[in-house]
Amino acid sequence: MINVVLIGSGNVALHLCKAFEKTTKINIIQRFSRRLSNNAYFPVHIPVTNDISTLKKADVYFIAISDQAIAKLSKQLTFKSGLVVHTSGSMPLHTLECNANKGVFYPLQTFSLHKEIDFKNIPLALETEHKADYKLLEHIAKQISNYTYAVNSEQRNKLHIAAVFANNFSNHMYYLASKICKDHHIDFEILHPLIIESANKISQIPPFEAQTGPAKRKDTLVIENHIEQLEGISKEIYTLVTQSILNTYQSEEENG
């Protein structure tokens, strides 16, 4: 049995807690929550503290708190044994300033408090200072997910930027689409199948090949007609992303 302590009480901490609770090999012996917030969402049988000096001895300490708070909190972990990992995509391993061994356990997924998620399909990007620790972290990761990857701090930073484009920005594209629909009394639901097909497609075809639409076809008549109808920042985004698509396939022709 691997004993872990969970530090934090946000979305990541909560979903990690639920995932660990489903395994037979990982035992959450304690939680730390500074403001004892979201307590109602966590299993009552796990002891919780808001006093860092009362942390129990564990094999691994998972820090799932906001990026900016990681360094400060980790400094307060003065013990030397065990492995301390954070769960952030954008912070390097050496953000951790504890005495114990350090690692990173980054789940690549978007978590919402009220949306259940199957951890088995969440890719986990792992990093440790020491090889032996990597084996332990990978062993833990494999209890809750089918997808584990070794990713160093620099790669993870780039991966986080890539995730912003792939996830946050594509969601904003959905939002801009939903706004156009709302403004013209069109049910946004009409676009759902298109959105889902477009996302599923990339498992079979790389996005470079999956691209369709007026910019890909260099259909300037349609592009101009669309730009004319848009206003404000939507117009700017339409123009810039269209230009980026045109550039992407322009250089293809030049190279090809």
Next chain:
Amino acid sequence: MINVVLIGSGNVALHLCKAFEKTTKINIIQRFSRRLSNNAYFPVHIPVTNDISTLKKADVYFIAISDQAIAKLSKQLTFKSGLVVHTSGSMPLHTLECNANKGVFYPLQTFSLHKEIDFKNIPLALETEHKADYKLLEHIAKQISNYTYAVNSEQRNKLHIAAVFANNFSNHMYYLASKICKDHHIDFEILHPLIIESANKISQIPPFEAQTGPAKRKDTLVIENHIEQLEGISKEIYTLVTQSILNTYQSEEENG
């Protein structure tokens, strides 16, 4: 039995052909293909012509050709009976310059030549000049799809713009993400579950509420760190879309 003639031989024509072939109530009596291209992909038992004057008498003529070619081709349809429909998202109904009754049959989906698609889940946006024609078109639509919507020409134009954001632009976001991964030797596959979850989410939560990430959190440290690492048009897109997300939730606070 409803007799139809299919004009065109691109992706839309091909997928429409396959969908009609699966029904018992719709009979494709003839195809028209100017260059007789893609012939190998179509069922051999359907007669094909490249001479517009030899078109057979049918209940409905489906024009599935490029936007710019619709007006010119429709002018050559001199018969007065039957219903002529185009399948374009961005062209108004009156692009059709034929003598027969006019309509639009717009499948909201992205079609690839080599990717099979289940037409049952494709929303069909329908429009006709006359009510009786609408009933016929809706009857046909319901043979191949579970989702039919009445959408007029102005709404369809807006819907097409919305689809560019929701589908074409989100795919380009995937592409930019895949490029970052490739440049840093990261397997783009790591991002697949995130992309699929992000798309599936909007069936349950509107994109406004589903938004996550540094811009949503107003996490300026992470945003600046990301912008610093990007170059060229990716940097411009990151900056502009981030600004748009900031604006979106800024006005929420002001209004709320």
